Amino acid sequence: MATSADHARLSLNQITTNRWSLAEALEGCLRAELPAIGIWRHKIAEVGLAESRRLVRQSGLQVSSVCRGGMFPAATAAERAERIDDNRRAIDEAAELGAGTVALVCGPPPDRDIAGARRMVEDAIAQLVPYARERNIAMAIEPLHPMYAAERSCITSLEEANALAEKFDPATVGIIVDVYHVWWDAMLEREVARARGRILGFHLSDWQVPTTDMLMGRGMMGDGCIDLHRMRTLVEAAGYQGYHEVEILNQRIWDAPGDEVLALMKERYRSCVLNKPSPALAKATAPARIT
Amino acid sequence: MATSADHARLSLNQITTNRWSLAEALEGCLRAELPAIGIWRHKIAEVGLAESRRLVRQSGLQVSSVCRGGMFPAATAAERAERIDDNRRAIDEAAELGAGTVALVCGPPPDRDIAGARRMVEDAIAQLVPYARERNIAMAIEPLHPMYAAERSCITSLEEANALAEKFDPATVGIIVDVYHVWWDAMLEREVARARGRILGFHLSDWQVPTTDMLMGRGMMGDGCIDLHRMRTLVEAAGYQGYHEVEILNQRIWDAPGDEVLALMKERYRSCVLNKPSPALAKATAPARIT
Numbered sequence: 001m002a003t004s005a006d007h008a009r010l011s012l013n014q015i016t017t018n019r020w021s022l023a024e025a026l027e028g029c030l031r032a033e034l035p036a037i038g039i040w041r042h043k044i045a046e047v048g049l050a051e052s053r054r055l056v057r058q059s060g061l062q063v064s065s066v067c068r069g070g071m072f073p074a075a076t077a078a079e080r081a082e083r084i085d086d087n088r089r090a091i092d093e094a095a096e097l098g099a100g101t102v103a104l105v106c107g108p109p110p111d112r113d114i115a116g117a118r119r120m121v122e123d124a125i126a127q128l129v130p131y132a133r134e135r136n137i138a139m140a141i142e143p144l145h146p147m148y149a150a151e152r153s154c155i156t157s158l159e160e161a162n163a164l165a166e167k168f169d170p171a172t173v174g175i176i177v178d179v180y181h182v183w184w185d186a187m188l189e190r191e192v193a194r195a196r197g198r199i200l201g202f203h204l205s206d207w208q209v210p211t212t213d214m215l216m217g218r219g220m221m222g223d224g225c226i227d228l229h230r231m232r233t234l235v236e237a238a239g240y241q242g243y244h245e246v247e248i249l250n251q252r253i254w255d256a257p258g259d260e261v262l263a264l265m266k267e268r269y270r271s272c273v274l275n276k277p278s279p280a281l282a283k284a285t286a287p288a289r290i291t
Numbered sequence: 292m293a294t295s296a297d298h299a300r301l302s303l304n305q306i307t308t309n310r311w312s313l314a315e316a317l318e319g320c321l322r323a324e325l326p327a328i329g330i331w332r333h334k335i336a337e338v339g340l341a342e343s344r345r346l347v348r349q350s351g352l353q354v355s356s357v358c359r360g361g362m363f364p365a366a367t368a369a370e371r372a373e374r375i376d377d378n379r380r381a382i383d384e385a386a387e388l389g390a391g392t393v394a395l396v397c398g399p400p401p402d403r404d405i406a407g408a409r410r411m412v413e414d415a416i417a418q419l420v421p422y423a424r425e426r427n428i429a430m431a432i433e434p435l436h437p438m439y440a441a442e443r444s445c446i447t448s449l450e451e452a453n454a455l456a457e458k459f460d461p462a463t464v465g466i467i468v469d470v471y472h473v474w475w476d477a478m479l480e481r482e483v484a485r486a487r488g489r490i491l492g493f494h495l496s497d498w499q500v501p502t503t504d505m506l507m508g509r510g511m512m513g514d515g516c517i518d519l520h521r522m523r524t525l526v527e528a529a530g531y532q533g534y535h536e537v538e539i540l541n542q543r544i545w546d547a548p549g550d551e552v553l554a555l556m557k558e559r560y561r562s563c564v565l566n567k568p569s570p571a572l573a574k575a576t577a578p579a580r581i582t
Contacts, residue, residue: 111570112518118477147438149475150500150516157448160477184440186409186451209441214505225441227403279402 004033010269011036011064013203013247014043017258022052024258026059032262036062038103038245044093053096063099064243065176065201066090069139071107072124073117073154083107084124088131095135101200102132103176104141106155108148117154122164125173133172140200141165142176145184147214158182158191162198170198177235178203178247180218183226192234199240204228204273205248209281218248221268222282229276244273295324301560302327302355304494304538305334308549313343315549317350323553327353329394329536335384344387354390355534356467356492357381360430362398363415364408364445374398375415379422386426392491393423394467395432397446399439408445413455416464424463431491432456433467436475438505449473449482453489461489468526469494469538471509474517483525490531495519495564496539500572509539512559513573520567535564 012034014025022043029037044052044066056063069090074080087102094102104125109117125139132139143161144153155161161175175195180203182188192199206224211217221228232244246265253261271277303325305316313334320328335343335357347354360381365371378393385393395416400408416430423430434452435444446452452466466486471494473479483490497515502508512519523535537556544552562568 109516111572112516112568113570114475114516114518145437146475147436147502147505150498150502155477156475157477163477184405184437184447186446186448186454207441211438211441211505214438214502225400225403225405227405277403279404281402 006270006274007034007266009242009244010034010266011038011062011243011245012262012265013038013065013067013245014040015067016246016248016253016265017261018254020258022047023055026055026061028258028262029061030059031259032266034061034262034266036064036243038065038067038247039063039097039099040067041090041093044097049093049096056097062243063094063097064245065101065103065140066094066097066099067103068105068142069102070104070153073107073109073120075110080120080124084127087124087128091128091132091135091137091139094137100136101138101140103201104139105144106141106153108151109154114149114154118160121155122167125164125168129168129172133169138172138174138200140174140176142178142201142203143181145181158185158195159187162191162194165195165198174198174200176201176203177231177240178205179226179228179231180205180207183207183231189234192238196238199235199238199242201242201245202232202235202240203245203247204269205246216249216251218250220248220250220253220264221246222272222277225281227279228273232273244269297561297565298325298557300533300535301325301557302329302353302534302536303553303556304329304356304358304536305331306358307537307539307544307556308552309545311549313338314346317346317352319549319553320352321350322550323557325352325553325557327355327534327536329356329358329538330354330388330390331358332381332384335388340384340387347388353534354385354388355536356392356394356431357385357388357390358394359396359433360393361395361444364398364401364411366401371411371415375418378415378419382419382423382426382428382430385428391427392429392431394492395430396435397432397444399442400445405440405445409451412446413458416455416459420459420463424460429463429465429491431465431467433469433492433494434472436472449476449486450478453482453485456486456489465489465491467492467494468522468531469496470517470519470522471496471498474498474522480525483529487529490526490529490533492533492536493523493526493531494536494538495560496537507540507542509541511539511541511544511555512537513563513568516572518570519564523564535560
């Protein structure tokens with residue numbers, strides 16, 4: 001497949017083009033000459049796992065991750081067991097699609113006991129390790145931005161994700177560095193370096209200034225304040241050689257034609273991630289040039 | 292002044308009753324038999340410093356803090372010098388009102404270089420230390436929630452605030468523990484313990500679930516998911532004996548009659564901060580009983 005060297009590590013996390021079906025996203029990646037895609041489970045469910053597998057194989061694309069497992073904490077043991085079962089299915093899907101990694105969004109606390117929720121996450125991962133190991137799938141703990149602590153993930157920093165991952169074999173449990181979730185962290189350099197040998201994914205987007213929507217406010221690379229070039233340099237200095245997945249939740253980008261989104265994504269990847277742009281922020285009034 | 296033992300450490304940060312002038316807030320605190328108030332500079336500016344001083348002295352209330360100094364990073368040396376001048380005025384105001392502490396909201400980066408912004412914060416505090424020491428005022432670095440990193444403060448965690456504060460004499464530079472900003476932190480216990488001797492303030496509110504407004508979404512204690520009793524226990528175990536300031540930015544609370552807000556605040560302080568409530572979350576549809 002013809003892929004320019006510039007984009008040899010670029011992957012489309014398909015939530016970025018959320019209107020596309022799996023088939024459409026695969027075709028879009030091929031047109032854009034991207035080598036890989038990150039696939040969401042609700043997109044797999046739309047066509048079924050067998051057809052998803054056929055489509056992926058036919059495309060020749062690599063699957064950089066399956067999104068997402070996790071959501072472990074729950075109020076009752078029965079609910080927690082159900083969540084673990086669901087994660088076994090996520091591991092099966094990753095194995096079937098040839099993805100090496102399942103991204104874990106670990107889940108919010110069911111009550112005010114966030115320390116208790118964290119223990120539930122650790123317990124669940126421990127229970128899943130043998131199942132994942134047998135299928136040669138790694139689970140990637142993705143620390144989410146602390147603003148999601150109450151609604152999406154009680155795992156909120158690289159330090160915490162590292163401390164948790166270090167309790168397990170690095171062949172089976174690692175972490176994802178998503179720039180949106182960790183850019184604010186003063187201990188970024190220390191914790192990315194500490195994650196050497198455990199970094200299973202690197203996710204790209206940008207933090208818009210101002211941000212007015214906590215969930216759907218992510219920006220295209222270059223439209224925010226994150227020093228993406230530095231982030232890439234840090235994960236590569238820590239030995240990471242995997243894909244760079246672009247994962248953007250933003251209604252305006254979702255509403256744009258997918259091919260335009262991919263073209264802009266490639267351009268911004270070159271100008272803001274591979275190369276170092278001026279440190280000056282884009283004007284808040286100058287969003288991504290998407291129609 | 293008659294103050295029940297239950298509320299001997301309770302202070303109203305006056306942003307919680309933002310419609311009240313300084314005089315009204317002082318009168319409200321007296322009616323509610325609170326011992327202290329945290330005063331904002333824009334409220335001082337409304338009546339002038341001399342009149343503010345007269346009102347505070349006449350009330351007999353303690354001033355738990357002056358909010359806020361900080362906002363140090365800026366693109367040019369001239370702007371940074373202006374910010375430092377403004378902080379000298381904040382220190383003067385704190386001294387004049389008998390407050391021991393100026394809360395520092397350290398400010399956002401002017402560009403993509405957040406590490407550079409952090410150096411500007413350290414440089415500014417270093418420049419202000421002699422001025423603050425002469426006037427017997429302590430500067431309290433308040434780490435803000437990471438979701439404010441791009442717009443309000445590049446200092447985003449207790450660990451970072453501790454590391455910064457430790458570069459200075461604890462008589463002049465300490466930190467504020469605001470539950471809203473730090474509750475998500477897995478390293479909370481370690482960092483609160485580390486702050487022993489440097490904790491200059493303890494701020495209360497709650498994290499509402501869901502949170503839909505990043506700035507104005509703070510909740511009354513008990514309306515969210517923070518284990519406030521545990522937070523209080525941690526700061527007291529670290530030796531903190533100062534005031535517990537209630538600081539809530541929430542339009543619905545601002546729109547409520549101030550006396551009702553203070554009555555609810557006292558009730559929730561007893562039930563959720565002094566005592567340990569059930570860990571179960573209040574239903575998202577059951578906000579504070581304010582008319």
